[in-house]
Amino acid sequence: MDVDLRKLRYFVAVAEELHFGRAAARLHIAQPVLSRQIRALEHELQAELFVRDRRSTALTEAGSQLLADAYPLLDSAEALRRRVRQAAHGRATFTIAFMPGIIVTAEARALAERHPDLAVGVVRTSWNEQVEVVRDGRADVSYVRLPVDQRGVRLLPLFSEPRVVVLPGEHRLAGRASVGLAELVEERLLQDPEAVPEWRDLPHRPTEPDPRPRPQLNSVEEKLEHVAAYGGVVILPLSTAAFYTRPDVVHVLVDDLRPNQVCLAWAESNRSPLVREFVDLAERRARATETSPPAPGE
Incomplete structure (x- = not known):
């Protein structure tokens, strides 16, 4: 049985909204049409995907499984569409994605x-999209920082680096050479x-719960603005903190945090010889630098 990608996209919209009316509006189709398409998909899969009543919509176990599998399948289809469109227009391109603080100049230059x-291009990613860009074809390869969702991608470990806490310049710990994670237990x-799994294991005992919601931060620059304004602290890889320097914040080594692992990621479905060639370039570069990251600006 072939899965209809259009029905699959409709299903994902309903699964994310958990509301047929909102999903229909998001898809710009009538709600009865959406309901028929979901029923048809359930019939094709011989599985109930949603539990529905007048008040709520919830995923069944089968629906949850389908949602988990749908994302990489739809991303792979989108990546295929991008590659075919580029080939049809005769554009030979290769895009390298990277997380803040990681320098990719040498590899990009070597490939060019x-x-x-x-046409070799680069694009900076964020924590939430660093793997998504290779799944959906926006990038051919991506330099990522673990942990990441590894579904549908392959990873090549490149190097690791220490992690630091970024503090306001006048913070009580600002002059220290290093700190332990437990010393940050009262910090926000x-x-x-x-992004910092070890933080969840800390015995957090703030004197009063912080009523402020965690801000939506999409860039390193936004994080540093909040730190400088005494809004809290962030944990960053050393190269990222060193790259984004500013006079009103400092970074201090956290000596009991595991190093941050940097890997090269690419989609399992991307069979381009250029990807294989770039993987070899990145691997040789990593060996040449003896598992140490290049200094910012190199």
Whole structure:
């Protein structure tokens, strides 16, 4: 049985909204049409995907499984569409994505020198999209910082680096050479705790719960603005903190945090010889630097 990608996109919209009316508006289709398409998909899969009543919509176990599998499948289809469109227009391109603080100049230059007719581009990513860009075809490869969702991608470990806490310049710990994670137990972590799994294991005992919601921060610059304004602290890889220097914040080594692992990621479905060639370039570069990251600006 072939899965209809249009029905799958409709399903994802309903699964994310958990409301047929909102999903229909998001998809710009009539709600009865959406309901028929979901029923048809359930019939094709021989599984109930939603539990519905007049008040709520919830995923069944089968629906939850389909949602988990739908994302990489739809991303792979989008990546295929992008690659075919580029080939149809005769555009030979290769895009390298990277997380803040990671320098990709040497590898990009080496690939461009090998292929003078190839347009080599770069794009900076964020924590939430660093793997998504290779799944959906916006980038051919991506330099990522673990942990990441590894579904549908392959990873090549490149190097690791220490992690630091970024503090306001006048913070009580600002003059220290290093700190332990437990010394930060009273601090307000500004970023998603998933980015610092060790933080969840701390015995947090603030004297009074912080009523402020965690801000939506989409860039390093936004994080540093909040830190400088005494809004909290962030944990960053050393190269990121060193790259984004400013006079009103400091970074201090957290000596009991595991190093941050940097990997090269690419989609399992991307069979381009250029990807394989770039993987080899990145691997040789990592060996040449003896698992140490290049200094910012190199």
